[in-house]
Amino acid sequence: xxxxxxxxxxxxxxxxxxxxxxxxxxxxxxxxxxxxxxxxxxxxxxxxxxxxxxxxxxxxxxxxxxxxxxxxxxxxxxxxxxxxxxxxxxxxxxxxxxxxxxxxxxxxxxxxxxxxxxxxxxxxxxxxxxxxxxxxxxxxxxxxxxxxxxxxxxxxxxxxxxxxxxxxxxxxxxxxxxxxxxxxxxxxxxxxxxxxxxxxxxxxxxxxxxxxxxxxxxxxxxxxxxxxxxxxxxxxxxxxxxxxxxxxxxxxxxxxxxxxxxxxxxxxxxxxxxxxxxxxxxxxxxxxxxxxxxxxxxxxxxxxxxxxxxxxxxxxxxxxxxxxxxxxxxxxxxxxxxxxxxxxxxxxxxxxxxxxxxxxxxxxxxxxxxxxxxxxxxxxxxxxxxxxxxxxxxxxxxxxxxxxxxxxxxxxxxxxxxxxxxxxxxxxx
Numbered sequence: 001x002x003x004x005x006x007x008x009x010x011x012x013x014x015x016x017x018x019x020x021x022x023x024x025x026x027x028x029x030x031x032x033x034x035x036x037x038x039x040x041x042x043x044x045x046x047x048x049x050x051x052x053x054x055x056x057x058x059x060x061x062x063x064x065x066x067x068x069x070x071x072x073x074x075x076x077x078x079x080x081x082x083x084x085x086x087x088x089x090x091x092x093x094x095x096x097x098x099x100x101x102x103x104x105x106x107x108x109x110x111x112x113x114x115x116x117x118x119x120x121x122x123x124x125x126x127x128x129x130x131x132x133x134x135x136x137x138x139x140x141x142x143x144x145x146x147x148x149x150x151x152x153x154x155x156x157x158x159x160x161x162x163x164x165x166x167x168x169x170x171x172x173x174x175x176x177x178x179x180x181x182x183x184x185x186x187x188x189x190x191x192x193x194x195x196x197x198x199x200x201x202x203x204x205x206x207x208x209x210x211x212x213x214x215x216x217x218x219x220x221x222x223x224x225x226x227x228x229x230x231x232x233x234x235x236x237x238x239x240x241x242x243x244x245x246x247x248x249x250x251x252x253x254x255x256x257x258x259x260x261x262x263x264x265x266x267x268x269x270x271x272x273x274x275x276x277x278x279x280x281x282x283x284x285x286x287x288x289x290x291x292x293x294x295x296x297x298x299x300x301x302x303x304x305x306x307x308x309x310x311x312x313x314x315x316x317x318x319x320x321x322x323x324x325x326x327x328x329x330x331x332x333x334x335x336x337x338x339x340x341x342x343x344x345x346x347x348x349x350x351x352x353x354x355x356x357x358x359x360x361x362x363x364x365x366x367x368x369x370x371x372x373x374x375x376x377x378x379x380x381x382x383x384x385x386x387x388x389x390x391x392x393x394x395x396x397x398x399x400x401x402x403x404x405x406x407x408x409x410x411x412x413x414x415x416x417x418x419x420x421x422x423x424x425x426x427x428x429x
Contacts, residue, residue: 011282014210018217031222039219045212048205049283049292052198054156056295057320058169059195060313065173066188080422081315084415085323086359091257092325093358096249096332097351103248105241106340166317195309202295209296213286242337242393246400249329250407257325258414266421268305276304277413284409288401290320293409301413306427307420315419319412326404326411331358331376334393338380354379 005013025034147167149155155164176184259270274281280300284293298316301307335354339346346354357379420426 010210011213014214015217018214022218022221025222034218034222038215042212042215042219045208046287046292052201052295053291054165056198057165057317059191059198061169061317062173062191063195063313066176081318081419088325088411089328089359092253092329093332093355095252096329099245099249100333100336103245104340105245106337108241202299216286246330246333250326250403253325254407254410261414261418265418268417276300277410280409281406284405285402288405290405290408294320297409297413301416305417307416308425311420311425312416315416316412319415323411324408326407328358330400330404331379334376335379
């Protein structure tokens with residue numbers, strides 16, 4: 001019976017069982033069992049997804065670009081894609097700023113809990129602040145320098161250097177278009193074959209997805225709750241309004257903004273779109289990594305939404321690095337929340353600065369767990385807020401990271417669908 005269930009149903013079952021099993025482990029006090037014998041399987045699943053992310057990006061992007069008839073079409077596709085990504089990011093940040101200004105969750109934070117969290121997460125905060133200092137001391141144009149790798153092999157060895165691999169893949173694909181076809185037929189055939197092999201690896205890896213998601217959920221719950229369920233409940237209660245504000249913003253994006261874009265630019269229904277992208281959303285939720293979810297996103301967009309590979313292989317990998325709608329909204333809410341906690345009133349100019357900085361910070365941000373926290377420090381610095389306030393939200397960052405990653409992946413799929421429709425390549429049935 002289970003064998004006949006669709007993939008998303010199996011993943012959902014794995015997630016629910018993981019939550020139940022995780023709570024049982026905490027209740028019976030056997031956290032070491034989860035750490036020693038369950039968490040490794042979640043790590044293996046995550047590593048498998050990361051393993052195929054880079055080769056998938058390179059092969060699919062080169063294959064898609066080389067299939068275009070000329071370079072002018074590529075530039076048109078690129079401008080259209082990046083413009084849509086920037087527009088949705090600005091909308092996301094604006095929604096976050098409006099919600100947090102209306103709800104004002106920072107005014108409800110308990111003073112004792114604030115001190116407790118500052119002490120508990122001071123070490124973690126110091127590490128993240130150190131990671132951000134190198135970024136803030138760089139030239140404003142450093143992100144352009146970082147896009148061009150000095151060694152493509154070195155860039156391909158790290159999932160945090162995705163923009164560099166995308167740059168080389170685009171350069172490689174453009175060169176294949178410019179060189180006479182008779183001289184590069186063998187290269188195109190090799191890349192196409194490599195792409196097919198990697199996609200088959202994706203199918204194999206996804207057979208393990210329900211078990212991987214189960215292990216990830218168990219380990220996440222054990223790490224988050226610890227040994228004291230009562231203390232965890234108090235933590236959730238004290239910061240619940242902040243989390244609710246973020247969640248409300250993410251829901252508005254996923255239930256209002258994206259369907260509106262689909263309704264205006266395509267004929268794809270709300271129901272069909274979300275049914276198609278649901279497996280990718282579940283993987284994004286459990287891994288907190290849009291980069292690791294990319295193989296699943298591409299498979300669902302191409303097979304279920306009928307977006308051709310020449311579109312998805314360009315739009316989706318680019319979206320992993322520059323389209324962070326969920327992350328940008330969260331950064332806006334978190335910045336204003338921290339300002340409220342410290343009793344700092346933000347001016348209109350500072351709110352506009354947050355809008356611009358959060359939008360720019362999403363460009364090139366690594367699609368891996370926790371990257372949003374490092375970029376948030378840059379946003380805080382842009383309006384002169386104390387980065388120590390970041391410790392207040394670290395306790396509930398991971399669950400929110402899971403949700404905003406889900407939104408990021410959904411946005412990538414939506415833009416791919418819209419771009420495919422604008423290019424006359426979307427199969428609507």
